[in-house]
Amino acid sequence: MSRSLPAEQRRNQLLDAARMVFARDGYHRAGVSDIIEQAGVARGTFYNYFDSKRAIFHEVLVVVVDDLAGSVQPIDVGGDILAQARANVRAVLTAALDPQVARLLLAEAVGVDEEGDEVLRAFYGDAVDRIQTALELGRRLGVVREGDLRVAARCVLGMVKENVFLGALMGQQVDPDAVVDEIYAFMTQGLLKL
Amino acid sequence: MSRSLPAEQRRNQLLDAARMVFARDGYHRAGVSDIIEQAGVARGTFYNYFDSKRAIFHEVLVVVVDDLAGSVQPIDVGGDILAQARANVRAVLTAALDPQVARLLLAEAVGVDEEGDEVLRAFYGDAVDRIQTALELGRRLGVVREGDLRVAARCVLGMVKENVFLGALMGQQVDPDAVVDEIYAFMTQGLLKL
Amino acid sequence: MSRSLPAEQRRNQLLDAARMVFARDGYHRAGVSDIIEQAGVARGTFYNYFDSKRAIFHEVLVVVVDDLAGSVQPIDVGGDILAQARANVRAVLTAALDPQVARLLLAEAVGVDEEGDEVLRAFYGDAVDRIQTALELGRRLGVVREGDLRVAARCVLGMVKENVFLGALMGQQVDPDAVVDEIYAFMTQGLLKL
Amino acid sequence: MSRSLPAEQRRNQLLDAARMVFARDGYHRAGVSDIIEQAGVARGTFYNYFDSKRAIFHEVLVVVVDDLAGSVQPIDVGGDILAQARANVRAVLTAALDPQVARLLLAEAVGVDEEGDEVLRAFYGDAVDRIQTALELGRRLGVVREGDLRVAARCVLGMVKENVFLGALMGQQVDPDAVVDEIYAFMTQGLLKL
DNA sequence: GATGAATGAGGTTTCATTCAT
DNA sequence: CATGAATGAAACCTCATTCAT
The missing domain is CATH 1.10.10.60 (Homeodomain-like)
Structure with a gap:
């Protein structure tokens, strides 16, 4: 008691x-x-x-999502943009690799109920929006190539998520720094040499 | 009756x-x-x-996974490798954008039971393996840059999955061709100009 | 087929x-x-x-009961009565020690349904009747003492049944001859010396 | 409610x-x-x-068995042994003639599951053991004749059980005192005069 | 505010029985 | 006469939720 x-x-x-x-x-x-x-x-x-099991789950989800969203710093145009982007990716990746966080965001939250889906939709939608905004900023600064920046933003998100997913849920070992390095290389050089 | x-x-x-x-x-x-x-x-x-609800779910999952895995063609080294990779990405993407498939693979199957998790783990593990193998092949042929090809393979898978996820589950409109184009561009040029 | x-x-x-x-x-x-x-x-x-599972069980029960009842020979007053009684006890005991028979008669048949109970009731009632009749005959011939012969008949039946029961159902080893001997001794001398 | x-x-x-x-x-x-x-x-x-229907049945069975076992008093060698045996038989008989008790012990408990069988096996095994022990004691005191006392113990148990069985399950009228008297007579004189 | 016994709708699973071929 | 896929009533059990103390 x-x-x-x-x-x-x-x-x-x-x-x-x-x-x-x-x-x-x-x-x-x-x-x-x-x-x-x-x-x-x-x-x-x-x-x-x-009020219910769903209600507390919903609150847990909101907290986790807010924490993760809070780990991203807005980019200061005056500073080293690439370094800031790198830092953001690294921060998100590290936070999300916490198995608790990963499981909630990647697996359990989908399909529990409409409200939960909405939280996730908002979260991921927001994430894509932020990345896209950053890319558009980069575009204007001339450091981002042309293209469908929305899809590109999704790709970036996907690269991060997949490494989290495989690490935390599928039990594969994931080294945050290796991932950040590779994503960085990917973004600067692509993967293929023509 | x-x-x-x-x-x-x-x-x-x-x-x-x-x-x-x-x-x-x-x-x-x-x-x-x-x-x-x-x-x-x-x-x-x-x-x-x-035998049970779980049993039929398991079979459904296996069928879906096999269908999707079957949509990928082994790469013929003699032919145009990039075109074949593009075709594979497009095929998978199209198949996975079926909302039924997407939901099963991305959301419902995780955490139902150990067996189901194992099917998924095998499926995604296999997918990463295949991509990695293709990348290593490309590396030997000199068309793929150096780097941590395992992480790179995960990134590629992630780019595809995320677009499927957002499209089919989060209700955003996704155009397969735009995605393929963008992924292609991503892979050839990266995203950033230094 | x-x-x-x-x-x-x-x-x-x-x-x-x-x-x-x-x-x-x-x-x-x-x-x-x-x-x-x-x-x-x-x-x-x-x-x-x-017609049903119950119906076939009922028929099986009737067959088994008839077989067992048939193993008892009517006593011929002209012959050695004790020997005949002994032979009857031995015959019943041997037949009933077949585990199939024992299980059906002692355990499974009770409480399945009214009809089955009726078959058993008739069978055991008949058995008691026969023993009682034999005892009454013995009484008239002066070889059976006075007493409540119905209860005595039940006792005899009980001695036989219990040994069958323990042997076939409870997994204890039962030697038919030892049982017959002991029942015989029991009937001739009782158990106690006053 | x-x-x-x-x-x-x-x-x-x-x-x-x-x-x-x-x-x-x-x-x-x-x-x-x-x-x-x-x-x-x-x-x-x-x-x-x-936990389950079986679990409560098991507990019911244990309670009934314990109650019945508890109705038997250990024999005090200093007192009137026969009277004590009589009292025990009477106590058990009376308790067991309760149709609830009889049905559970004689019919329903057999074959429900292994655990239930084990309870019964233990109960009846214990009953035979106790009777046998009492008989062996009597043997040493010189009030019990020679013979296979284990089989004899089974016979005694059988006499009691059968009268319970016929009374409670087969719907025949059974008078506990008549049964006790007859069993007593049976034990002292046997049934037959040679 | 804290408690936990009580609730009962709803889920999965079994198996004796039917009937069209 | 033989077949076996189809049936569906009825059984057992779970667990989120309530409410009197």
Whole structure:
């Protein structure tokens, strides 16, 4: 029996437990029982703070997404743009390689419900938008070639995501620096020599 | 009441129904009830052909994965390698943009069970292997630059997957040809001018 | 696909299979599938000969009960009565120690349905009646002491049944001759010396 | 909707309901539905206290077996041994003549599953052991004749069981005292006069 | 605010039985 | 007469949610 706690603190306690459980077991395999056990809280208490299992999942997702989005720094045009882009890729990659984060963003969140899909859609849409904006900026600065920059932005996102995915979900070893280097090389030289 | 059918045909009828239902509702939301309703068959009939919901899902997954894997042609060194690579990317992309396929491969199959994860792991692992092999071939032929070809292979896979993902799952419009063109450009020139 | 057979023969084929399966697995664990598989006959064929699983069980039970009842010889007053009684006990005991028979009579048949209970009730009732009749005969001949001969008859039946039960169902080794000897001693001397 | 109850009490309520239902309908005909209806409790509540239908049956069986075993008093060598044996037989007989008890011990428990069989096997095995021990004691005291005391013990058990069986299951009227008297006479004098 | 026993709709699976071929 | 695919009622069990204490 937990002593009465400030509401905010109890919520966070539950959110932390839920994130861990969802990441470990996935949304469907995780039960409310697992979350409250992890949090050391009674069943009824859970429903004092969250309306449903879906609701807490949704909140967990928002937190994770916000954290990840927050790891990206806006690009300062005055500075070394490439270095900033590199730093951003590296930051995102490192944050996303946390297995908890990866699982939530890549696997469990899709298809749970409409709301969850919307969060993801917004997140990835936003990510593509940001990359595209950066590319357009680069285009104007003359450091980005011409082309369909929206698709290009998706490609960049895809390169990052896939390495996260294979690393965190498929159990392959992934070295963030190697990935950053390779993506950098890819972006500067492409892959093929004609 | 369905008439008696050759076993093979009934199995396929059920597999088709299941693929549609799983793609539409996801593994967890889909019930055996939905599958048999879709197939117009009694509950018992389902269990005459498949051991469980998981079992039919597994078979659906294998079929989809095999179809997709089968759409890739081995590269003939004698011919135009780039054209063949382009054709392969285009073929996979087109096949995967089918929303049923996309949903199964990208979302629903992850985390259902160990077996399903294994099918996916094998599939994506195999895909990376093939791309890497092709890149190594290109390297020996002198058409591929140096670098960490495994990570590069993941990047290529990621570019394809992300466009499928955003197109089929996130509801953004995706034009296969634009994607192929852009990936091609990406591979030949990179994205940045230094 | 079995060739067409004389009806009688097909019935017996099914009855034999059923007896074996019921004795091996028990009524509830045995499925119609097991019976037809054992008989090497199609599912529909089964229902050409028997109305239901219960019906065939009922017939099996009747056959077994009749066989066992038939192993008892009426006592010839002119001959050695004790010897005849001994022979009867021995015959019944030997027949009943067949595990198939034992299981059907002692365990599986009780509680399957009203009809089955009726068959058993009739069988055991008849057995008690016969023993009682024999005892009454003995009483008139002066070789049986006074007492409640109905209860005594039940006791005799119980002695036999228990040894069968422990032997066939509980897996204890039972030697028919030792049992006959002991029952004989029991009947002639009792167990206690006052 | 039942009010919340101490766990122990709810368990017992369910055990009682289950014993009644199993005795009335038999293991296979009884559904969890019948038990919860009898107990006036929701389906989920049942599974809060027992893992499965088999599990509760097993517990019911153990309780019944323990009760019956507990009705037997160890024999005090200092006292009137025969009287104590008589009292034991009478106690067991009376307890076992309860139709609920009889049905569970004689019919429904056999063949439900391995565990249940094991409980019965242990129970009857133990009963025979105890009787045999008592007989051996009597033998040393000189009040029991020579012979195969194990078989003799089975015979005694059989006499008791058969009268219970016929009384409770086969619907014949059974008077405990008449049975005790007759078994007593049987043990002291046997049945036959030579 | 915290508790946890109780709930019951809904899921998966079984298997005796039918009937068109 | 034999076949076996099809049937569907009914069984068992899960787990997100409620609510009286």
